[in-house]
Amino acid sequence: MKKLFTIIILSLIFISNYAISAPNYTYSTPSTFKLEKEGDMAKSSNEQILFIVDLSNSMNERMGSRTKLNVAFDTLRETLQMLPSSTYVGLRVYGHRTGFTPKQSCTASQLISPISQNNTENIYAKLSSLNAVGWTPITYSLKQASFFDFPNPDAKKRIILISDGGENCDESPCDFVIELMKYRDDIRIDVIALAIGDDDANNQLKCVSLVTSGKFYNANTAAELQKSLQDSLNLQKEVQGVIIQK
Secondary structure (H helix, E strand, C coil): CHHHHHHHHHHHHHHHHHHHHCCCCCCCCCCCCCCCCCCCHHHCCCEEEEEEEECEHHHHCEECCEEHHHHHHHHHHHHHCCCCCCCEEEEEEECCCCCCCHHHHCCCEEEEEEEECCCHHHHHHHHCCCCCCECCCHHHHHHHHHHHHCCCCCCEEEEEEEECCCCCCCCCHHHHHHHHCCCCCCEEEEEEEECCCCHHHHHHHHHHHHHCCCCEEEECCHHHHHHHHHHHCCCCCCCCCCCCCC
16 A cells, blocks of 8 residues: 555656646747648649630630730730749640531640640740631530540649630530539639620530539630639739838
């Protein structure tokens, strides 16, 4: 009994001394640490981004002092310059060529710059050689992009579709993505409707974004297109302040 009492006393002394001398741990954050927002996908190395750009004949229509085509190309160039070089990005277009048959016109879609890092200069070069001449095979383009264009099957996949009209081939992009989402949850599609005045076409494209948990934007001016792209990519222009000493 005396031995047990001695053990209890020694244990209490040890616990008391440890409590007094134990270090006081606190949480700290290094000054260089930056928390990446969950939605900041453009800067995540774990996501692949594919632009799909409409080059149908209607892109030759005017938007202010320029054609829709020139507005889209210029704005895309400016936006790509804001992306980190580590971003995985690529470009697919449709309507860049015509065909002798409806089938040829409705399959006129091409991955002209495969998804990779440090890819902006290659995309610039490809854009400068393209013309808007064809139809609007949106569904075929989405099928090709979803099944063949993303090199890393395990990474997040995002499509940013820029179109000035709805599907004019015998398919429905809305129906396609509804079926796609039944067994795929790794693709998100943002849609930028470029000065579309057709309600049916707008609803068709809204469905594509809604079903895939993407965003839908209406862009009727170059400024609205630029803002839509930056919002889609969660990009913000850096504002530099200059202090002038009087």
